[in-house]
Amino acid sequence: MTMRVTTGQLKAMIVQKLNLKAVSAESLGDEDPLFGGGLGLDSVDALELVLAIESEYGIQIQDAEVGKEAFASARVLCEFINARLQGAPAPLPARTPREQSA
Amino acid sequence: MNPPAVVVTGLGAVSSLGVGVDRHWQQALGGHAGIHPLGLFSTATHRTAIAAEVPDDAVLVPGRNLSRAERFACTAAAEAVRGIPNEVLRSPRAGVFFGSSTGALYEAEQFLRALLQHREGHLAPLAAQQNDGPGTAVARMLAVQGPVVCFSTACTSANVALSAALDALRSGEIDVAVAGGADELCETTYAGFNSLRAVDSRPTRPFRQSRAGLSLGEGAGVLLLETLAHAQKRGATMLCELAAAGLSCDAHHVSAPDPDGAAAAIGNALQAAGLSPDAVTFVNAHGTGTTHNDDAESKAMHAVFGARSSSIPVTSSKSLVGHLLGAAGGIEAVFTVLSIVHRLVPPTAGDEPADPALGLDVVIGEGRALPAQNVGLSTNLAFGGNNAVVLFRSLRP
């Protein structure tokens, strides 16, 4: 049976891997913006999260996807990961490296 | 009373292009990059596979117990001091100012690998592990007796070292300084920059539209610096003047550069030299080929130079020798001095035209002729938002 990730599990990973002290997994909303919002996360956090996701779930995340769309919120990210776990075909529309946020 | 002028009287270089300043200049004129598949360690588990590695057959100062960076440093320093009598250096009036960020990290990795396998590795090179290794090795080799200071500010290390040498010479503490930087490739920095997705799988293309990251390199760049009076007294051949340095810090982000900080460093250098931005005739840029850097750096140049920024020749030596990290400022200073001496800015390697969106005059294809009198900047931007710019100028007639 294909693995499925819940938003709860993903949020716990985000808090732990990014060492978020002021936020708990419970208080982080499923729809809360991960980047560009109050969490204060930046591109280095995005890369750290990618590393954790690849390692934990065994999926590959292309460089172009390390951008805003897949990581918009815990729910969007969860759906992205689950789609990959079920062998979803195409990655999200490619963004050039220049368009990544700082 | 004005502080004494400081001149460059010697150069030394080691990199993927080989050993020796002449070789470096010849390769630079031809736009020949030394970025190839890595042989120093296996890249099977890394994201990329190329780097600018010092060739296996490079003739280096011997030293079984020295780290590679120490050997690069000593080799380049030996070249830089060829024209000065030994006894002038064996004095409290001579010092060494050096930059390094991977002093013996490659050898430390070997040692740690052995430890993890419950073996004892080769310990001796690890004496250099604290980043002071290369500079202190040069100091011992030359038997100086004056100030020896090693800096480790990542990609600005060598420029910081040059600025410290300038201060020490101007203050009267010393008459002659050997200054520069040395660094070695290792898996930690290779994987580290890759983890930030900052390394291009192809040879770096700074300031091009297709730019996709940096190429890591290794080696050393060393300058012999003296007060003008000291150089004149001993009849030294003077190449150009090291006129000023400007340092600043972005105070913004641990790894992403901020154009304001870079502009401030350039401004500080110009102010220290008593020059306006209009005086600058070329720039040897940091030009790593990452979007972050090239964007920030070009914004900084627009901020400083205004409309002129589209007509000041800019080159990135990193397209030739890769990013030497702590030694970048050293080897780039060598290229900057050579540009002044030969009145030519070497091209940034590759055929692709410059990205028009950056609005810079990037030298591509042919070297660009310079006027008789020049002011050249060499700029470096580093992790921790550290910025350091050094300013060289032609000898005044």
Added chain:
Amino acid sequence: MKRRDVVVTGIGCIGPWGIGMQELSNALQRAEPLSSPIDRRSHYHRRAGAELLAACGPLELSPWLDAQQARRMSLLSQYAVATARMALQDAGLRTVRSDRTAIALATAFGPGAFTEQLTRQILEKGGKAASPFLFTDCVANAPAGQVAIDLGARGPNVTICQREAGPLLALAHGANEVAAGRADVCLAGAVDEMSELSHAILDRFRALARGRGEVPRPFDRRRRGFLAGEGATILVLEPETDARARGAHLLCRVGPTVRAFDPSAGRASFGTGHELLAATLRERIAGTLCEVDTIVSSASGAVHGDALEARVLRAACPTRTNVLVPKAVHGEYGGGTLATALLALRGAPFGYPPACSEPDEALGIAPTSGFVHARRVLCSALAAGGVAAWSVLEAP
């Protein structure tokens, strides 16, 4: 621009003694080594090697550093940011003018634990397992960068790596920035962490006092090596005119630093060039040396290092000076000698380290004990590998 006189208006210090000058003073009065057993979990150490280090242990830094801010910081960066804030608080400075604030820190090993973790990730799991977090904060200048971000300090920012001489070289560099008019405030000092791997490597170089429960014995005939330590000491440097104008409390005036090199040193050891070093020291600050009443010595228990130190001091300094050996208590690294110098200038009691009860007659120096109120201190620093530095600090 005319060179400005530079003063110290604040200090932050953390180390194996805990937090702050009073705790350090208490420890120096007790004069016992602040050592604890090393962490052997990674099995880096050889058997029968050094077993102790002067560890900071868990420190309550939350008054100066909040957890959210520290979440991506190496331990070393945390030490630096917290200690810099302590120093500014001590100086009575709420904020600093960003483009006129410089930072000059020294570190012997940089963020050792982060570097080791990162390298292990790569060696054990491959290059792609490298953590961006660890990489961005493992460079030697990460602590100085984090202090800059925390304070908004956009002036010149340098990190010096020069082993045991780092703290004085950073002090000199920072003082020069202020004197030359390139900064109006400079946070200058040293930050060090002693990771298990760094300790194991130092031990393999036979640098550390080894043997069951062996302690550091500066200038003692039984000395067998130094005690590796960690911590952070950061000073606030300002032009004297500015400091007086704002009614700041002046801790001391920063005098000259003499920098020299002994080329007879080996790569990780001390040389025999005491005549040369003493000559350079005398030549540079002859007049000032006569007026030094207290030496905060580089002596750490290093067999050859202490010998070199003793010979230089005896050749260069007046005979009747106090000699303080704080490394007998807080070990090597972390800038504790700078903090000790400021304690001496303030006036403090110094105990006699029991471990130094048999001064080496060949060296002829015994530590001073009792209440010391210095007017002019000479801090000395001899680094393995040949670098030497001496800094003068004077009562304001």
